[in-house]
Amino acid sequence: MVAASSRKRKGKIRWSKLYSFAACFRPLTSKERLAARELIGQPGFSRVVFCNEPHLHKRKPYKYPYNYISTTKYNVLTFLPRALFEQFRRVANFYFLLAAIFSLFSLAPFSRASLIAPLVFVVGISMLKEAVEDWHRFLQDLDVNNRTVKTHISNGVFVDKLWKELRVGDVVKVNKGEYFPSDLLLLSSGNEDGVCYVETMNLDGETNLKIKRCLEASLCLNEDEEFSKFKATVHCEDPNPNLYTFVGNIEFEKESYPLSPSQLLLRDSKLRNTDYIYGVVIFSGHDTKAVRNSTRSPSKRSRIERKMDHIIYILFSMLVLVSLVSSFGSLLYLRQDMVDWWYLQLPDDNKVNDLDDSNSEKYDDRFFNPSKPVQSAGLQFIRALILYGYLIPISLYVSIEVVKVLQTMLINKDIELYDDVTCKSVQARTSNLNEELGQVEMILSDKTGTLTCNQMEFRKCSIAGVSYGGDITEVDLAASMRMNADFEPFEFSIDETDGATRSFEPFEFSVSSFSAQNGNARLTKTEGPVIKGFNFRDDRLTNENWIHGSNLFDITMFFRVMALCHTGIPLEDDNHKMDKLSYEAESPEEVSFLIASQEFGFQFCRRTQSLMVLREFDPSSMKEVEREYKLLNLLEFSSSRKRMSVIVSNEDGQIFLLCKGADSIIFDRLADNGRAYEQATTMHLSSYAEDGLRTLAFAYRTIEAAEYESWNTIFTQAKATIGPEREELLEQASETIEKDLILLGVVAVEDKLQKGVPECIDKLAQAGLKIWLLTGDKRETAINIGFACSLLRQDMKQFHLSLSRDAESNNQVKDMKEDILQQIESSYKMVCEERNKEAPFGLVIDGKALEIALRGDVKDEFLQLAVNCASVICCRVSPKQKALITRLVKQYTGKTTLAIGDGANDVGMIQEADIGVGISGMEGMEAVMASDFSLPQFRFLERLLIVHGHWCYQRISKMVLYFVYKNVAFGLTLFYYELYTSFSGEVLYDDWYMTMFNVMLTSLPVIALGVLEQDVSSDICLQFPALYQQGPRNVHFSWSRIIGWILNGVVSSLVIFLANIYILSPTAMRENGFVADIDSLGATTYTCIIWTVNCQIALITSHFTWIQHLSIWGSILLWYIFLLVYGALPPNFSGNAFQVLVEGIGPAPLYWMITVLVVVVSLLPYFIHIVIQRSYFPMDDHIIQEMEQCYKKYDVRDNEMWVREQRNSQRSTRIGFSARVDAKILSFNQQLQQKKLSIYRSVTNSPIYRSITTSPFS
Helix, strand or coil: CHHHHHHHHHCCCCHHHHCCCCHHHCCCCHHHHHHHHHHCCCCCCCEEEEECCHHHHHCCCCCCCCCCCCCCCCCCCCHHHHHHHHHHCCHHHHHHHHHHHHCCCCCCCCCHHHHHHHHHHHHHHHHHHHHHHHHHHHHHHHHHHCCEEEEEEECCEEEEEEHHHCCCCCEEEEECCCECCCEEEEEEECCCCCEEEEECHHHHCCCCCEEEECCHHHCCCCCHHHHCCCCEEEEECCCCCCCCCCCEEEEECCEEEEECHHHEECCCCEEECCCEEEEEEEECHHHCHHHHCCCCCCCCCCHHHHHHHHHHHHHHHHHHHHHHHHHHHHHHHHHHCHHHCHHHCCCCCCCHHHCCHHHHHHCCCCCCCCCCHHHHHHHHHHHHHHHHHHHCCCHHHHHHHHHHHHHHHHHHCCHHHEECCCCEECEECCCCCCHHHHHEEEEEECCCCCCEEEEEEEEEEEECCEEECCCCCHHHHHHHHHHHHHCCCCCCECCCCCCCCCECCCCCCCCHHHHHHHCCCCCCCCCCCCECCECCCCCCCHHHHHHHCCCHHHHHHHHHHHHHCCCCEEEECCCHHHCCEEEECCCHHHHHHHHHHHHCCEEEEEECCCEEEEEEEECCCCEEEEEEEEEEEEECCCCCCCEEEEEEECCCCCEEEEEEECHHHHHHCECHHHCCCHHHHHHHHHHHHHCCCEEEEEEEEEECHHHHHHHHHHHHHHHHCCCCCHHHHHHHHHHHHCCCEEEEEEEEEEEEECCCHHHHHHHHHHCCCEEEEECCCCHHHHHHHHHHCCCCCCCCEEEEECCCHHHHHHCCHHHHHHHHHHHHHHHHHHHHHCCCCCCCEEEEEEHHHHHHHCCCCCHHHHHHHHHCCCEEEEECCCHHHHHHHHHHHHHHHCCEEEEEECCHHHHHHHHHCCEEEEECCCCCCHHHHHCCEEECCCCHHHHHHHHHHHHHHHHHHHHHHHHHHHHHHHHHHHHHHHHHCCCCCCCCCCHHHHHHHHHHHCHHHHHHHHHHCCCCCHHHHHHCHHHHHHCCCCHHHCHHHHHHHHHHHHHHHHHHHHHHHHHHCCCECCCCCCECCHHHHHHHHHHHHHHHHHHHHHHHCCCCCHHHHHHHHHHHHHHHHHHHHHHHCCHHHHHHHCCHHHHHHCCCHHHHHHHHHHHHHHHHHHHHHHHHHHHHCCCHHHHHHHHHHHHCCCCHHHCHHHHHHHHHHCCCCCCCHHHHHHHHHHHHHHHHHHHHHHHHHHHHCCHHHHHHHHCCCC
């Protein structure tokens, strides 16, 4: 009954009577009304909305877009031109397009089909992949656009309508827990005075609920039937991305009322703590402020893909070079020698004119005219460009596309990336950036919903100078375990000159001995029933054991502050049989306080406008009693005040001011006799902050009735003031009453991190990645999270950049710049002076200072400081600032950046980064739809980068280098044959041999390499995270490696061609003495190439499965099958290749001997290279591979060498869990030394020791 009645009263609470400072309750001044009226109709303020008349917005000049949104890259009309542009901006594809065009003429050395078919296949596959990925984006857009909302149609009837069908002017009804479908003007709410609570976490990352209030004129519109005749006209600002501004007025019932941001409900924010609201659509679709803060989905390319273009330029340069050589060689031969070769039957220049018409036609070749050698050489150059085109790998891009799609399938199906709680897994929404995952150096992360769960838990408290709830932290436990493992029990000498004769027993390290000194007397890990919002374990307070405390009055008052100083509302809990209530409040901290007070025996059970009721446990009677407290005033919390107070009177008429707030604010307002616990409380605050807990101090004072009456008169007058001085008068009034406080203690709540966040950040730090935190939350909250997830350490020197009060009050950009520049310069000077010291640096900057720091003439100095700090935290950051920071960091550092977030406020950052990751958590899907990869939780980023990123980088690198090698090795044999045949332009291989080379005979092994290659297993990647640094350092795709593989291809091509030419030319190939003709030479040379390139890929493969074996040896077998089948076709199809295997080269033993010899000699240089490298210059993965091979025979992971290498691979990091443990061990060691020294002094100064040392027998 209590809960039910409280729920009924919920709508009757007049919040405007309670709140004093909230802007939504402040009446607009005459100046503000006049300013708004003057702006309307001016440029940028021309929008007109006819409320409840959406049909008027279907035609100009008041036609506005539907509420449909799209995040796709293409549509039906733009897909073909845009997709073709994307394909042919690749150099290789553009080259083969030109080659396909030239194939339409007889100048081409190959048939049209052999040139056009591969190009169509390559481009078609790539465009199909783009279409499929964009189709998935379309389906996600469809999911959002097809959400429904109650919409007024006529006569007070509301029906479900799709979001995408909403128009400007529609009246909608949004229920509790639903998102707003567009930007709405609040007309009324389920609360009596038109107040509603809005959660904007999806927009600005803030967890505190925002209060919105409708105009008093529209309060009557609180039922469906009231809208049957509702008509109004809104004049307001045009669509813009400013989340916190709104200017307009509404004409309703022949009156005009000014509008402010307090009446605007933004798309993607959520209705909370209010049963329902009515609103009218002001901005729809792409006009909404949330969408305006986002940008179009950019077309991203990985660094390897961009570098591939430069490789293509090099290969194209080689192509042009060899074509020029062929052209000049042809010119020289044609001028000097070729005319004298009688067997070519070339016409003599003097006799050309004497030829009859029939003979003239015989020599009529437009592309070869001996009388015009320069023209013929030019045409030979074009022919050579097409002939040697196999230097450029046409199938490289399509093979990479296929490989990347298969890689994304493996990533999506990885069972280790599946979250059992949400039943979601990692999704790669684009396959273009797989290898980029292995080269990330900077991570820019959102906080709320990304690192945290947006759930607060009551963890610890300090009451009357005693700390409660002192569980050992994970850092303490890890430090204790490592020290006990690292330090053998040791003995230390009492007399330093003779340690062998006098010593103590071995000392066993224990963290509890040090933690207990800091006030944590209960240091055992205990388990109990889980209560949401309450993770407190201490028998001294739970189960009403607090009644046995020595400071009972202070403990009681502490719990009363917790139960009364808030704006929460009790609701009926699912567990109503146990008489437990759940609560709703503006912030999750208040909810955790109310749950905690309930567990301690002070249950807040109901409230009215002027009354608060507690069910308290009475220590004297040992029973629960219900007590009523009259609520006299409420001075609410704000970012400037940093405190909240309530003034209440109890049943005896005593008046109390109960206050909670930031410790610095509360301590400044303590009375001289109220500081009894200040020193002990300060120590506990430091300990709680190091654990990453949010802290608030509790205090109270007793107020005499006369003093209260006098103050209340002043306060009431200030509250009723209209004008700019209202805020100042209210602040002055609050200052006069919020003083002479008595400190009770502090509470510590945990902004609960997602599972595995500290461990993930630690592993990423071990891998060498830098992490920046960008959040819309206030500075204190951001710093607490920084400690909780180990981005900050207690021994870290922190720089706090913020505008001084003088600079901010002057509001002059020049003064602000000078202020920020001075802070940046002094901080950077300290960094330079102390860079070699152990203590790392951390940078914390708020939104206003960041706005100045990101300006053109300041940004370089700011970024110089930021990149030299171990961690950077930016708080109070807007969505636009997040995107701007990401862009500037990317441009300034030149490093690969990854941005990760979960809300619409993170979309700009996600799209601006090289890699965008969206968390598919509790919030909307905007971040996921704009992302390249989506994760269920932050912790999966560890495996995505360190395992899959590392693998994909190595796979794509090896794949591209191998492609370059095999095409150089194949293409140059054509050039060598051109030299050998005096630049005749003759082709060594059959047309279908050329076509099959990249499409069938060498494609499967390279795809298997790109999909399945692993230098080390996933477990080893996680155990040795420093291996990840091979990607950022670009070890496997450096220019030295690229040139090395090109030279390897040149050497292989020389060995293959020269061996075949000089062995086959002078030697009879068959028993009857016939030497090899051009078809046999071409088939033999081609066989050697197929064997060489496939055996080469076997040498570079580290991880073999049956698929690799099948693809490599199956490709070689496929060549023989193709040669057999192709040769069996009739001569008009197979041409000169008719029966070439069966009758030509197959029966000849020399053919098989040459194949074996050439393959061995071709691969010998690479084999020698890898032997020398692995023996004398091994890389990290080489050493681990050797150790893994040993592990297959022996349990090497328990071996000392394995442990040593694992420790050596861990980078000395400045952030992360391991860094905090190292710092804690250093602190414990110092305490050990102090303890050892104190024991030594106490013993040596004792009379017994002196008597022993001075004894004549000693």
